[in-house]
Amino acid sequence: MEASLMADLQRFLQDRCLGVSNLPQKGRSLFTARDFRPGEVILSQKPYICVPNNTSSESRCDGCFKTNNLKKCSACQVVWYCGSSCQKSEWKLHRDECKALTRLEKEKRKFVTPTIRLMVRLYIKRNLQNEKVLPITTTDNYSLVEALVSHMSEIDEKQMLLYAQMANLVNLILQFPSVDLREIAENFSKFSCNAHSICDSELRPQGIGLFPLVSIINHSCSPNAVLVFEEQMAVVRAMDNISKDSEITISYIETAGSTLTRQKSLKEQYLFHCQCARCSNFGKPHDIEESAILEGYRCANEKCTGFLLRDPEEKGFVCQKCLLLRSKEEVKKLASDLKTVSEKAPTSPSAEDKQAAIELYKTIEKLQVKLYHSFSIPLMRTREKLLKMLMDVEIWREALNYCRLIVPVYQRVYPATHPLIGLQFYTQGKLEWLLGETKEAVSSLIKAFDILRISHGISTPFMKELSAKLEEARAEASYKQLALH
Structure with missing residues (x-):
């Protein structure tokens, strides 16, 4: 990055009580210049570029990512809009993109994935900023993209070939003589390490975007901050009390899992070995116990809550609480049966097949x-699927039962203020209220609000809706209490 732009960026961050420093093994890192309290906004940024996650089964508006009342761009037949307002707001960028996509043979347009579109828009925006059609600002300029890490030297041959093929398609779409194929491939590598999935308030992915400032923030498996999105704006809030001169960290991955699982995920996608405080415990007694609980087997005694470790004599697995041996044969048979049934399970069952899918997942x-x-991640994931399907078919009582089974596992595997815990309490509260358990609903909604106000703030439409539901549930609970007397 040019020295002048770096100086501008430092001033921008200083105004927000932040600073960038280079750390060994980590590179650029974001630090605080004052204390931050839980729930405080540390940093926010609009995307340099973003696109919705359009698929063959679901399309989203290019402007707001909504799915209602969509109309396809009549020229390129790739992009969707919900109305003239979004179409106008996106037109400066889509105008050149539309021309490029229209030149492409119709058969080849089906290969234009969200990631391909993101790259096409990256170069179009760079050109438009160079031509002064779009403004360049301290936080919205291509130099910030150039400064992102690509890890190109660590990419294997297979991945490099894939990037080359994708770069060829982008080049075919753009037809920019000045664009180098290797540069495009390197930017795809940057996307892999730096692009963020844009989620709604309930953490459901809606699109992908590049947020170069947010990408300065490093990963930790025990982060002190959380990244959420308000529409397409990336917002980083403090999860804990963060003292002055501390590094700000967020989580790049799903952190519910053993150290080995997390390390594998980080290495595969982000090409680095995590050395956070949580990962530094690898191989220590607590880490071994946690791994065995989250990804290992249960004791043969159903009443025992102990965790199992491999028997030194290779006869099976020994419970570390009651010392009961569970044979390899028993474990192998159950694992085989589970694999056979799991292979039949649909990942996205249709509405007609949902009831059959529920029985299969049960x-x-x-x-x-x-x-x-009982705290294993595979069991938790199955119950999450069952909860979603039961909600879809409106079997509320069973859904509530599964919700209550999931919450304690979330509380074990995630930090106390993790938004997933808050969202689960929100779901639980709504189900309890629906089923007439008003007192319990109030308790769950309070827990949801106390957690989500930290990750989501209190002024967003989502939080205002939660607050209104809580007040309504409280009023109903008070009325019921008075009626009893």
């Missing part, structure tokens, strides 16, 4: 209960 759950620890 069978999977029963086998997992026999095989895994």
